[in-house]
Amino acid sequence: MHRLSLEYLESYDAGEFPEDISERYGVPREKIVNLNSNENPYPLPESILRAIAEEARQAARYPNPSYAELKRKLSHYTGLPEENIALANGAGELLSHLCTLFLEPLDRVVIPLPTYTMYAFLAMLRDASIAFVEPHGRELYPSLDEILSAAEDAKLIFLCSPNNPTGAAMVKGDIMRIVAGTEATVVVDEAYFEFCGRSVADKVREYENLVVVRSFSKFFGLAGLRVGYALASEKIAELLEKIRNPFCISRIAEKAAVKAIEEVEYFNRAKDRIIQERERLFNELQKIRGLKPYPSEANFLLVKLLGIPAGELMEKLYRRGIIVRNVSGLPGLKGDHVRITVGTPEENRRLISALREILA
Ligand SMILES: Cc1ncc(COP(=O)(O)O)c(C=O)c1O
Structure with a gap:
């Protein structure tokens, strides 16, 4: 049953x-x-379409599960070592893997609202206890203090910057105050990062409880191919890599993502x-x-x-x-x-x- x-x-x-x-x-x-x-x-630029067509000739063969070329390119693109990078079939899948890594039934998950609905959906799949934090009055997002006070005893906090659906990006200092003020792991969803340019990715080596999730679906225009990555401490990146499906990114999608970074x-x-x-x-x-x-x-x-x-x-x-x-x-x-x-x-x-x- x-x-x-x-x-x-x-x-x-x-x-x-x-x-x-x-x-x-x-x-x-x-x-x-x-x-x-x-x-x-x-x-997409012609060079990416050509790379996709070329790689399609190899469709009978599995991709190499190390995805070494994509990791090398991402390391260059993000400025972080490959050991701090984990891959998956879209940012959505990384969010799911993070819930698998961190959540036991009834663990507390903090979700400031309004935001991307998948955080609550995925936390519910783990039978977590969700603490939604609602904005007050005319505000479109709860205050830092409200988020921090909900964060007590939390296991996971989902922040989205820029936030879907409001489009508002958080100030870096505010995100880092939350990260420094909690024992919970703070997931910062930066699916739309390139449109705002502000990121906390440079802090993941310093703070073990900070994970950044990114996507190739928005800025890089590859929504149909499904590629996402996380930036995290070596330990968390290693665990995310351990639990993913070894072939989670098709060889065509990997090639397109590699080319997309070259065409930045x-x-x-x-x-x-x-x-x-x-x-x-x-x-x-x-x-x-x-x-x-x-x-x-x-x-x-x-x-x-x-x-x-x-x-x-x-x-x-x-x-x-x-x-x-x-x-x-x-x-x-x-x-x-x-x-x-x-x-x-x-x-x-x-x-x-x-x-x-x-x-x-
Ligand atoms: C905030 C946010 N995170 C994650 C995703 C999922 O991205 P992906 O296509 O990489 O799974 C989306 C897609 O709309 C999104 O808006």
Whole structure:
């Protein structure tokens, strides 16, 4: 018999996907504007596409489970020794491995809200006891003191910087005050780090209770290939490496990630364009009555809806072939909100004109 507690667990809601909206609303697939999952909207450079095609010839062969080339490149990219790096099939899988490493049933896990829902989901899978810390008043995140006081006797604390879905990044000093002020292991999810540039990765060798989780799905545009890594003390990195599936990253994904690091300048230029567009989108959204965008240091914007219920807005956007994420009802967020990924200039223009039309 399976664990009955699983019956109470809700599946992760990844939002709508282009194929589904295309079919349901009769919008041609190529007309869909997908601003749902915080992906990089720009195409991969030719060199990466060539490397993927070349590596596909070896698809009959297992990847080398040491992933030595990717680790070497990541060491160079992060400035940390390979012994402090652990790999997995996306940041999501590292978050799961961290719960496996640290959590016994009923261990206390602190999750400041609102944030990425997978932390609670994965902690629940370990039968942990979750202490959610909610923001007060008009704040979008709890204060440092509130997080620290919840941290007493905790085993694990999940921080997300920049935070999904708010886009706000924490001040480095604040994160380090939490790390220094607790016995718990502090997981800092830096999936969107490159868009803000601030990291605590340089502290993982000094603080055994600090783990940074990163992704190739956002800045590096490889969401479809599934590569993530953690930066941690040698001991924790070694344990994360020990418990992963030996072949967790396909050889095609490894090759693409290696090439992506070599092409970092291409991605930096894409990032600059995304940030420029984010600011333009923010300004345009601010001008539309009934919308309140929040400042963001990531590649998406959280928008509070003042004049229209989220369900109605989503339906009207879907009919026009535009997908954003409805994050209303997310614990810690009061009122209706949507999260909008920053797209290409053309995609953002289509979104803005649809919103102007709907909210006129
Ligand atoms: C904050 C955060 N962490 C982790 C992930 C998962 O990343 P990956 O695609 O590397 O599993 C996401 C994806 O949306 C995210 O928003």
